[in-house]
Amino acid sequence: MLRRKSVAVDFCLNRAAECEKLGELAPDRTTKTRYRKLSANWLRLARSASFTDRLEAHLSAEPWIASPFHSKARKLKVIESPRTGHVIDAPPPIVASDQSNHYLCGHCGTLLVIADDDQLHGLVVRCRECGSYNAVDT
Secondary structure (H helix, E strand, O other): OOOOOOHHHHHHHHHHHHHHHHHHHOOOHHHHHHHHHHHHHHHHHHHHHHHHHHHHHHHOOOHHHHOOOOOOEEEOEEEOOOOOOOEEEEOOOEEOOOOOEEEEOOOOOOEEEEEOOOOOOOEEEEEOOOOOEEEEOO
16 A cells, blocks of 8 residues: 655655765765765654654554454443542553454544453543543453
8 A cells, every 4th residue: 555755754855865965065075974874864764754654554543454353342431530540541552462352432432442351340541532531341
C-alpha cells in the first residue's frame, strides 16, 4: 500500500538534499565533509520520522484489522469520573493475555484492554483519545 510522506519526512529529505548541494559547492574539503555528515544526519532523521509514522499508523489501526486472531471485540461501559481508587490510562492497551478479547472504549471505540473472559474486575481505564472513563469487568 502506498502512503504519502509526512511533512516531517519531506522536510528532512529536503534538508538532506540542500546539504548535499552545499557540500558540492563548498570551497574546501573540510566544509564538504561537514555538509555530507549533515546530509547523512538529515537522512537518518527522515528514516526515523518515517518509522514513527508507520508505527503510529499501525497502532492506531482498528483492532479487528490489526489483529485478525482475536475472538471478540466488546465495548466497555462508560462511567463518571471515579472519586476514589486508581485509574489507568490507555492506549497503549493494557495486555493481560495475548490474542484474546479486545475491550474498546465505550465512547470512541479505541482499543483499551486485551484480556480473557473473567480475567479483570473492578478496573477503571481512562481513554487517552477521548477522555472517557470505562469500567472493565471482563
